[in-house]
Amino acid sequence: MMIRDVKDMVKMYKLLIRFSIRSRMQYRFNFWTGSFIAAFIAFMEFALLAVILSRFGTIQGWSIAESAYLYSVLTLSKSIYRTFASDVHHLEQYLVSGNLDGLLLRPLPVLLVLMTQNVSIRFGELLLGFGMLAYSLGILAGKGQIELWSAIPLTLLISLNGALLLFGIALATAATGFWLTRISMLQNLTEDATHTAIRYPLTIFPGWLKGVLTIGLPVAFVNYMPALYIVRGEAGPWILALSAAASAAVVGAGALLWRTGMSRYQSTGS
């Protein structure tokens, strides 16, 4: 592919994203209500963890500030991934209705077109994520456990890396839809259940579940593993490199599965 082709593609991608955001903003009230409620839901989920921590102090040695750190990195990563790839998660609707056929006609790779559909910046969840992060880093810096000048940029980097990793898992799961069509059950396992698990320190889980979350579906590299270096100082900087490698491997596997699936795609809609 020529450099000029890539430039054209990026230009087209930006244009489609702008159209997508503009179309969402036609219903401003709906947009802001949705953003507020999404943030409220995320907050209530964190409140559950906070209540447990406030009663028992720590979870296997992880304080409320450290747990908030895990939660905020997950929230930020998930918000970024869902902002830019919301409809990768919703591929099943396209497969069942046959609407994917329409996307095949666009002058861009199908995945890229899919990623321009329903782009919506998740203000509420981002605000909540940054709020919890500020709270967590503030307390940890106050105790002298971290240095803010290094912790802030590293946290932003691992959040982006986490978004990539979550995207990779979502892509691989969505790609199975080319064979299975219905994927919501699988998403329940690979996305919902794993995201719920990594709100908590990995040490509380039994060995088999730790293995699943570290090797099978390596979501532990979204927040827990990097936090061992940034917040706890229990691992070296190599763990950040390992987290980046995990993301690259997962995205690579997802892309491969997607490409294979696309070559077998048969329209199911009417």
Add this chain to the structure above:
Amino acid sequence: MLFYALARASYSRNLQYRASHLLHNIASALFGFIYLSIWTGIGEGRDLGVYGLAGLVSYVALNQCLLWITAFSSFGLGIPALVRTGAIATELARPVHLFYNMMSREWGNLWYQALYKSFPIYMLYVLLIPLRFPSSLTNAAVFIAAVLGAAYLSICIQYLIGAVSLWTTESHWLHWLNHAMFTLFSGFLIPVEWLPGWLGAFSRWSVYPCLQYIPARIYLGMDGASALLPSLFWCAFLTVACLAVTRLMRFRTEVQGG
């Protein structure tokens, strides 16, 4: 009997997807294991009050089984979809009350979910965890009454959410809001008496503990039949609310499609 016919139709429709739903149970059971791991991790070497570690494990495991009866009823009982297509006009014109009609269908759905989702997960937990059995037959009977009340309350809540879709296209957010409130205030993961300050007070005065906390405590033998009183009050209150909302729906109906 109309109730039986509608419930049975809904139950039979669900039967078509039995295999897929049984697979879904794996995900649900896994969620339960995650929650159990949390409490096992926290509870080791700590005082967990009247529950104790074994009691709390049973409490959380049972709540995970109950979700399919008390929390996962259909979004708005299908009313938002009816509003979207315009079919709500036909439903309102039928010679049967809309609430009775929708409720009957949902009972069939919940009965299916109890048999093919809650029960298999319950048996899995009994074998693997192990989840305790009720201490006596009376205890079991009161527990079943509590679960039936919780299922009815869940139906009423979803009916009210569905009714809102006549006036806004955003009723799905109410559904998620209800789900978020349920997560914290129903006692599903953490017993209500452990919620601090105003959170605990809000929960106790809300309908949510009737959905999980009260049935689970009855099952564990911690409460008796008198614990059903709040559920009875909420059943009566929400029934009146559902009937009142139906009157409003009949007064002026706007549909999105048709």
